[in-house]
Amino acid sequence: MFKRNLDLPHSGEETFFLWGPRQAGKSTLLRQCYPDGHWIDLLKADEFRRYVTNPEYLREELVAGEVDTGTQIVIDEIQKVPALLDEVHWLIENLGYRFALCGSSARKVRRGAANLLGGRASRYRLHGLTANEMGADFDLERLLNHGYLPRVVDAARPARLLDAYIADYLKEEVAAEGLVRNLPAFSGFLDAAALSDGEMINFSNVAADCGVSSHTAKSYFEILEDTLLGRWLPAYRKRPKRRVVGAPKFYLSDVGVVNRLARRGPVSPGSELFGRAFENWVFHELSAWLDYTNPGGELAYWRLSGGTEVDFVVDDLRLAIEAKGSARIVPRHLKGLRSLVKDHPDTGRRIVVCLESRARHSDDGIDILPAEVFVRRLWSGELSAVA
Numbered sequence: 514m515f516k517r518n519l520d521l522p523h524s525g526e527e528t529f530f531l532w533g534p535r536q537a538g539k540s541t542l543l544r545q546c547y548p549d550g551h552w553i554d555l556l557k558a559d560e561f562r563r564y565v566t567n568p569e570y571l572r573e574e575l576v577a578g579e580v581d582t583g584t585q586i587v588i589d590e591i592q593k594v595p596a597l598l599d600e601v602h603w604l605i606e607n608l609g610y611r612f613a614l615c616g617s618s619a620r621k622v623r624r625g626a627a628n629l630l631g632g633r634a635s636r637y638r639l640h641g642l643t644a645n646e647m648g649a650d651f652d653l654e655r656l657l658n659h660g661y662l663p664r665v666v667d668a669a670r671p672a673r674l675l676d677a678y679i680a681d682y683l684k685e686e687v688a689a690e691g692l693v694r695n696l697p698a699f700s701g702f703l704d705a706a707a708l709s710d711g712e713m714i715n716f717s718n719v720a721a722d723c724g725v726s727s728h729t730a731k732s733y734f735e736i737l738e739d740t741l742l743g744r745w746l747p748a749y750r751k752r753p754k755r756r757v758v759g760a761p762k763f764y765l766s767d768v769g770v771v772n773r774l775a776r777r778g779p780v781s782p783g784s785e786l787f788g789r790a791f792e793n794w795v796f797h798e799l800s801a802w803l804d805y806t807n808p809g810g811e812l813a814y815w816r817l818s819g820g821t822e823v824d825f826v827v828d829d830l831r832l833a834i835e836a837k838g839s840a841r842i843v844p845r846h847l848k849g850l851r852s853l854v855k856d857h858p859d860t861g862r863r864i865v866v867c868l869e870s871r872a873r874h875s876d877d878g879i880d881i882l883p884a885e886v887f888v889r890r891l892w893s894g895e896l897s898a899v900a
Contacts, residue, residue, distance in 0.1 A: 514541070515646045515663060518805045518892070519639055521546045521613070525583035528605055528630070530591075531615045533639035534741040534766050535682060538663045539615050540589055542639060547585040547613065551575075555590040568596040572604060582609045592616040602630055618686065620739035636808075638741075640801040641767055642666055644885075645892035653884055657790040658780050660769020661797060675773045679703070686740050693736065698725050702733045706743070706765065707774035711792050713760045734763060742766055746796065749813040749826045754856045758816040768793040782838065782868060791838030791884075792824060795866050799825055799834070802891055815853055823849040831861045832896060840868040842881050850879055862896060 517538065522529060524547055533539045543550070553571070555561045563570060580586065588597060591614040604610040614634065641661025644651045650666075659671035668674050683700060686692075693699045701723035709719060720730035737743040746762040765771045768790050772780060780787050796812075803810035811829065816822040825834040833853055837846050842865055850863040863879045866887045873881045882890070890896050 515642060515648075517542050517545075517639070518643060518646055518801070519637060520805075521637065522635075524550065524585040525581075525611050527635055528601075528610075528612045528633060529614070529635040529637055530619075531613060531637050531639060532619060532741060533617060534641070535617045535686065536662050536664055536678060537617075537639045537641055539617075539639050541663070543587050543589070543613055543615060547587060550585040550587045550613070551580050553586070553588045555588065555593040561593055564594045564597055568594060568600050571597055571600045575604060575608070575610060580610075582611070585613055586610055587613045587615065589615045590617075592618045592620070598630060602633065605630070605633055618740045620692065620736070638804045640797065640804065643798055643801045643892070644888040651885070651888075653794070654780075654782065657768060657787065657794055658772065660767040660772070662767055662769065665769055671769065672773065675769050679770060679773060682740075682742065687736065692740075693733070695725070698723055698729075699733060699736075702730065704774050706734070706737065706763070707771045709763065710765050710768075710771045710775070711789055711796070712762060713758070714763050737763075737765070742770070744800070746825075747813045749815040749830075751829065752857070756818040758818055762814060764793055764796050766797070768797070782840070788836075788838035792836040795834065795836035795887075796825065798888055798891065799827065803827070806894075806897075815849075817852065821849050821852045823853050826853075830857050830859065833860050833863045835865045837865055837867045840870075842867050842869060847875065847879055851877065864896070 519542065521531070521542070531539050531543065553560060553564070555564065575586070591597065601612050601614070605612070642663055647666070656666070659665050660675065662678065665671045665674050683696065687699060688696050702719070702725070705719045705722040714734065716727040716730045720727045723730070734743070738745065743763055743765045746764060748757065748759050748761060750757055750759055771793060772790070777786050780790050799812055803812055807828070810827065813826050814822065814824055815826050823833050824836045826832070827834070833850055835846065835850055839846065846865060850865070854860045854863065864887065865879060865881045866884055867881060869881060869883055872883060872886045875881065
């Protein structure tokens with residue numbers, strides 16, 4: 514069992530939402546943090562039927578029972594019964610109970626209880642496994658082939674689990690929640706989205722690939738974002754001296770899912786597909802690091818209209834990072850970072866994450882870091898220090 518880097522509040526201290534994609538390990542983490550918590554699991558059919566029909570039972574049971582207000586009350590899969598949030602609200606305000614509200618989609622919750630407790634609950638986000646959480650079990654090539662989901666990382670047959678994960682997502686997250694009317698079209702859209710992973714999205718092209726309108730394709734991306742299967746990476750556009758690109762990119766949250774949907778087959782070092790998977794992994798590590806250690810931290814990319822690009826910039830250029838799945842970094846790999854500093858001389862640390870065997874430092878101040886060194890320095894806080 515992996516020790517997760519996300520620190521949750523002590524029991525009875527705070528009400529919060531814990532969001533994360535399916536099978537990221539949310540329930541496992543909550544059981545580790547609150548072994549004596551009062552648990553309501555809406556995945557159980559009997560509990561779901563009970564509360565969807567009579568959400569007031571939550572209030573009546575807690576008032577009548579002997580659940581101390583210092584006990585964390587965990588409601589797993591809260592999006593299945595959004596009406597429970599009215600009762601949660603009342604119990605917080607009148608009796609001082611504290612809740613951990615866990616789910617994989619805020620979409621239905623917003624639809625059923627638009628204010629999400631009106632600021633009375635903190636928000637945490639759990640990602641798939643990071644390199645730091647895996648420790649000695651970290652295997653980059655395996656991760657880039659099979660992804661970051663805890664169940665898949667240790668599986669003997671990861672491809673089967675990934676196929677089941679995609680099928681369950683379509684059946685339980687999309688179809689069961691009534692998120693789309695045309696499930697076959699959405700299934701085809703998932704394939705198209707995987708082929709566009711890490712790229713600027715042209716909605717017209719994606720729409721043509723899956724036979725829907727551009728408006729529908731855009732709404733499908735919103736579903737991926739709301740169900741936490743993907744997220745947008747905005748373009749950095751502050752104080753430009755030259756013309757920069759403003760369109761966002763889109764990344765799926767798990768590269769194993771990308772590989773299965775895009776039918777990539779084995780991803781091997783030296784190939785273009787390995788480089789794309791490597792970029793998804795660096796995005797995953799940076800996203801998790803920001804969500805766990807600096808909530809509200811900003812992650813973007815920078816690109817000139819001519820094509821010169823830096824993959825990731827963090828917190829108003831505190832860090833600028835290029836992901837290169839190459840074992841040998843040459844001057845052309847540094848072009849984007851060198852161009853960025855011309856436009857933004859106040860840029861902090863500039864880093865190339867790569868497959869070279871040893872860390873080195875270029876004459877003009879660019880750190881060239883092997884993947885293992887990068888994640889060690891990232892999670893230790895060394896990269897957050899002033900350069």
